[in-house]
Amino acid sequence: MNSQSQFYLHTRIPSTFYLWWSHFKKNKLALVALVVFVLFALTAIFANIIAPHDPTAQFTEFVHLPPSWYDAGQTQFVFGTDYIGRDLFSRLVLGARLSLSLALVVVLLSSSIGIFLGVITSFSNFWLDALIMRIMDFILAIPSLILAVVIVAVIGPGLPNAIYAVALVLIPHFVLTTRTAIRQEKNKEYVTAMILDGASLPRLFFTTILPNILPPIVIQLTFAFSTAILEIATLGFLGLGAQPPFPEWGTILSESYNNFMFASWTVTIPGLAIFFTLLSINLVGDGLRDAMEIEKK
Amino acid sequence: MFYSISKQGINFLASFFVLTLFTFALANFFPEKLAFLYANQIDQSLMANHGTNYDLVEPNLFNSYLFYLQQLFDGNLGISSVRGTSVFSEFFTYFPATLELSIVALLFAIFLGVPLGILAARHKNQWQDKSVVSSTLIGYSMPIFWWAMLLVLFFSLWLGVSPVASRIGFEYDISPVTGFMLVDTLLSDQPYSLEAFKSALHHIVLPSVVLGTVPLAIITRSTRSSMISILNEDYIISAKARGLSPVTVLWKHALRNAALPLLTIIGLQVSTLITGSLITESIFAWPGAGKWLLEAVYRRDFPVIHGAILAIASFVILTHFILDLLMTYLDPKLRRKK
Numbered sequence: 001m002n003s004q005s006q007f008y009l010h011t012r013i014p015s016t017f018y019l020w021w022s023h024f025k026k027n028k029l030a031l032v033a034l035v036v037f038v039l040f041a042l043t044a045i046f047a048n049i050i051a052p053h054d055p056t057a058q059f060t061e062f063v064h065l066p067p068s069w070y071d072a073g074q075t076q077f078v079f080g081t082d083y084i085g086r087d088l089f090s091r092l093v094l095g096a097r098l099s100l101s102l103a104l105v106v107v108l109l110s111s112s113i114g115i116f117l118g119v120i121t122s123f124s125n126f127w128l129d130a131l132i133m134r135i136m137d138f139i140l141a142i143p144s145l146i147l148a149v150v151i152v153a154v155i156g157p158g159l160p161n162a163i164y165a166v167a168l169v170l171i172p173h174f175v176l177t178t179r180t181a182i183r184q185e186k187n188k189e190y191v192t193a194m195i196l197d198g199a200s201l202p203r204l205f206f207t208t209i210l211p212n213i214l215p216p217i218v219i220q221l222t223f224a225f226s227t228a229i230l231e232i233a234t235l236g237f238l239g240l241g242a243q244p245p246f247p248e249w250g251t252i253l254s255e256s257y258n259n260f261m262f263a264s265w266t267v268t269i270p271g272l273a274i275f276f277t278l279l280s281i282n283l284v285g286d287g288l289r290d291a292m293e294i295e296k297k
Numbered sequence: 298m299f300y301s302i303s304k305q306g307i308n309f310l311a312s313f314f315v316l317t318l319f320t321f322a323l324a325n326f327f328p329e330k331l332a333f334l335y336a337n338q339i340d341q342s343l344m345a346n347h348g349t350n351y352d353l354v355e356p357n358l359f360n361s362y363l364f365y366l367q368q369l370f371d372g373n374l375g376i377s378s379v380r381g382t383s384v385f386s387e388f389f390t391y392f393p394a395t396l397e398l399s400i401v402a403l404l405f406a407i408f409l410g411v412p413l414g415i416l417a418a419r420h421k422n423q424w425q426d427k428s429v430v431s432s433t434l435i436g437y438s439m440p441i442f443w444w445a446m447l448l449v450l451f452f453s454l455w456l457g458v459s460p461v462a463s464r465i466g467f468e469y470d471i472s473p474v475t476g477f478m479l480v481d482t483l484l485s486d487q488p489y490s491l492e493a494f495k496s497a498l499h500h501i502v503l504p505s506v507v508l509g510t511v512p513l514a515i516i517t518r519s520t521r522s523s524m525i526s527i528l529n530e531d532y533i534i535s536a537k538a539r540g541l542s543p544v545t546v547l548w549k550h551a552l553r554n555a556a557l558p559l560l561t562i563i564g565l566q567v568s569t570l571i572t573g574s575l576i577t578e579s580i581f582a583w584p585g586a587g588k589w590l591l592e593a594v595y596r597r598d599f600p601v602i603h604g605a606i607l608a609i610a611s612f613v614i615l616t617h618f619i620l621d622l623l624m625t626y627l628d629p630k631l632r633r634k635k
Contacts, residue, residue: 029431138315141617142610145572146590150606153594154326230440234576237442238591253443264450271443278438286434 016211016295023291030287037280040096047097051090052076055247059085064263082252082266083259091247092273098248099277102163103228110167110228111221114174119205121175122182133179136172144169148231152240159248162241166231170224177220181213215292222285226278233274249274301625309618316614320607321365327599374607375600377593384604388586392608393476394464395578395585399570401479401501402509407563410513414520415547421525429517436514441573445507445580452503459503462582466500469493504581508573512566519562523555530554557628564620567613 014022025031043050053059059081066073067080067088079088117136121129139147148165155161185191186209194208235241236250237257244255249270256266324330368374374384417429452459464478465471471481471493479501482494527533528551536546575587582588586609593601625631 134311134315138312138319141312141316141568141614142606143568143571143575143613145575146606146609149575149590149594150323150602153597153602154323226438233440234442238576238579240594250442253446257446260446260450261454267443267446267450271440271447274440274443275438278440279434282434282438 016214019295020288020291023294024287027287027290030283030290033280033283033287036276037284040277040280041100043093044097044100047093051087051093052078053087053090055091055094056086056245059087061085064259064266066263067265067269079269080263080265082256083263086245088252088266088269091252092249092270095247095249095252095270096273096277098242098246099229099232099274102159102232102248103225106163106167106170106228106232107221107224109163110170110224111174111217113167114171115178115217117171118175118178118182119201122179122186123201132175136175139169139172140176145231145234148235149238149240152235157240157243159242159246162232162235166228166235169231170227173224174217174220177216178213181216182209185209185212215289215296219285219289219292222281222288226281226285229274229281230278301631302622305618305621305625308621309614312614313611316607316610317366317369318362320603321362323606324365324599324603327603369607374604377598377601379593379596379598379601384600387589387601388604388608390473390476391584391589392586392612393473394478394583395571395574395587397477397479398501398504398508398577398583398585399567399574401505402570402573403512403563403566405505405509406512406516406566410516411520411552411559414517415524415552417517417521418524418528419547426521429521433514433517436510437518439510441507441510442576442580444510445504445577448503448507449580460500461503464497464500464583465493466496469496504577504583507580508570508577511569511573512563515566515569516559516562520555520559523558524551527551527554557624560620560624560627564617567616571609571613 059077062074062077062081063085064083065077065081065085068075068078070080073080077087077089079092082088082091117132121132148162148169151165151168152158152161155164191204191208194204199208232241233248233250233253236248237254238250239254242248242251244251252270253267253274256263256270260267372385374388376382377384377387380387413429417426420426449459449461453461460466465482469482469489469492470487471478471485471490474481474484478497479494482490482497484490485493487493533546533551536550537543541550571587574583574585575591577583578585578588579591586605590602590605590609592598593605
């Protein structure tokens with residue numbers, strides 16, 4: 001016995017999340033995007049502290065005031081004011097809260113329904129599977145925005161209806177992702193072992209299969225989140241989602257659209273907010289996918 | 298081959314069946330229910346008996362559905378409650394504009410996206426690749442209504458080089474033959490047909506760039522990824538080893554094999570284009586099906602809403618079906634499959 005055997009080397013076995021993170025943080029661009037996204041999220045959470053003015057308050061003596069970096073601008077209205085003298089910065093900050101939280105609601109709604117249906121289809125008999133998949137194929141076949149517009153047209157414009165419509169449009173993606181992932185795992189030995197041990201369906205799904213199909217679902221979640229933000233903004237822009245004076249990003253853009261020839265900042269700045277939010281989410285999603293792929297190999 | 302064709306045919310019919318069920322259910326949510334389908338059939342005596350009572354719809358849901366299907370196959374989609382014109386014929390006046398815009402946008406996306414994707418794949422992880430990949434991400438994250446406004450701001454308002462609305466200058470009088478403005482101007486026997494063609498071309502550039510941006514990003518990315526995986530295949534290495542020029546290897550050996558998966562991706566862009574045309578048309582005042590549907594939504598013109606979703610969705614389902622058949626025909630692996 002030499003002295004070395006007196007010690008044992010403590011090798012820490014890193015968790016899967018830690019491994020993902022260790023791959024993820026090597027991607028500098030994705031890391032920057034994550035920081036940007038966290039900043040947006042913090043803005044959304046502390047919106048009422050950050051916003052200097054009431055988003056619907058009209059400062060009638062400052063209509064169409066340019067942003068503060070222009071000569072005519074004023075520092076109390078950082079991004080200028082819109083056509084009825086509302087502070088654009090405050091509206092965008094509260095819009096961040098609105099957009100992100102609505103997208104979160106949409107994603108929670110569609111992912112829970114979609115994953116549930118995905119589990120049902122992959123463990124059910126042929127007919128139920130075929131029925132659900134036909135319906136999902138059908139929803140996928142109709143262009144998403146057209147479907148959302150028609151649903152809103154029938155049940156009436158407004159924010160809650162827009163949310164239902166966008167959530168419905170996103171459900172098939174979750175069903176398909178879950179179904180494909182489960183089909184790949186279902187016949188593997190560890191799952192058979194659990195079935196032989198008499199595991200119930202919820203247990204089989206949550207503790208056995210779910211950890212192994214997490215990567216595609218997480219990627220799908222980021223994709224759905226950015227799609228939800230974009231679609232809600234688009235419906236808002238078309239006048240079918242949030243109604244004015246609600247400070248929703250798409251609605252702000254549609255209100256400024258008529259004046260953008262002489263007040264271009266009321267269009268460029270809200271658009272930049274949407275654009276950077278979407279870009280950061282997509283970059284984080286890409287980074288996550290790369291990290292998970294490396295880990296899989 | 299017969300097996301796969303019949304399978305695709307059944308899939309297509311099933312999708313269409315689900316679509317009619319959906320639109321039927323939708324129509325029953327409308328305030329006038331299915332009454333708009335009866336609109337051109339009610340004779341005056343019936344009107345005298347029922348007065349303004351619109352509840353003429355068959356009470357039995359199944360019979361009602363059969364009647365609905367029968368009307369669809371007769372090409373009766375009802376009458377627009379705003380304009381009083383047949384929805385079916387309205388669709389065929391508006392849809393070619395959308396189709397024209399989408400085709401030009403798709404061509405723009407393919408002819409720019411495929412070379413860019415190949416360039417990125419060839420210079421993998423070099424600056425060319427990195428700049429292409431990051432610009433696709435930007436294109437993918439761009440809300441297209443904002444992108445349209447930025448382009449209008451820059452090209453129309455600052456530089457003044459592009460018109461902002463409609464399909465052609467108002468001074469030209471072109472009678473529709475095919476519905477495609479670019480074709481109609483050339484077919485027209487007016488003395489100014491060439492100028493009109495130029496004007497039409499001028500008008501389509503900006504909307505098609507806006508509409509083509511998202512497909513461009515998607516096509517570039519998928520060309521890049523499929524080319525990267527193909528360039529690692531043995532047959533490419535052996536082609537290189539035989540001393541074929543890089544151009545031949547790239548364009549003849551690699552691209553031909555990347556073309557099939559690419560065709561699937563291009564086929565999926567039909568949905569993206571239709572979705573985008575809704576926004577693009579409303580910004581550029583392009584008189585297409587998207588704008589038609591949106592105006593119907595604003596005016597609560599339910600027969601048009603119903604007709605538009607039915608027609609647009611049928612078009613998408615039909616193109617997917619045709620593309621599937623084309624894939625079966627082109628792909629030897631699929632062709633030989635039972």
